[in-house]
Amino acid sequence: MFFLDVLSRFAHVGTAITMVGGTMFLLFVLLPSSKELDDQPRQSLSTAVLGRWKRFVHIGILLLLASGIYNYMRAIPGHKGDGLYHGMVGTKMILAFVIFFIASVLVGRSPKFEGMRNNRAKWLKVVVVLACVIVAISAFLKVRGLTG
Template identity: 65%
Template sequence: MFALDVVSRVIHIATAITLVGGSTFMLLVLMPSAKQLDDASHQRLSQLVIGRWKRFVHAGILLFILSGIYNYVRAIPNHEGDGIYHALVGTKILIALVIFFLASGLVGKSSKLEWMRKERAKWLARMLVLAVVVVVISGFLKVSG
């Protein structure tokens, strides 16, 4: 079980690094740089990047869910009766679900979420703030014992 515990943790953290890092790059580097392009080039670049990025987003959400469930189930015996731990994990899970919704909406094609994609930078920034909150909660939970 130890090897599976390590693999699950590495998958969870590597997925976070990939998705949060990629989203940060898009918000702070790619999007401002792409504004320098003419409109047609900008639109084409956006289509290409989102078309490729959505594969990472969807796979990452799946990996987060699978590794997160496994990690939580393995941690439960170590935190019986620890109300603060479970409250923070519950908060982290709820925030993660919001992040999954935002990430999916930003790479999706649903006309009902077009309002989000029209203000991509704003929603991406909000999503990243929530991701930082999840990382802070995770760090606290890891060191709090």
């Protein structure tokens, strides 16, 4: 089990780093830089980047869900009766689902969410803020330990 625990933790943290880092790159580097391009080259760049980023988003969501469920199931025995732990992990999960939804919308094609895609910078900021809250909760829970 030790090897699987390490692999799952690595997959979870590595995927989160990739997803949050990629989102920050899009928000703080690519979007501002692409504003300097004319419409046609900007549109071509956006299409190419989002076509590749979409794969990272979908695979990342899958890996985060699988490793997150596994890690939580492994942690439950050490946190029986620990309401603060379960409440904070529940909060992390809800925030993660919000991030998964926004990230999926931003790489998706549904006409219903075109307004969100047209305001990409705003929604990427929301994702970054929520991800920082999740990291802060995770850091607190890790340092707090098993019983608080």
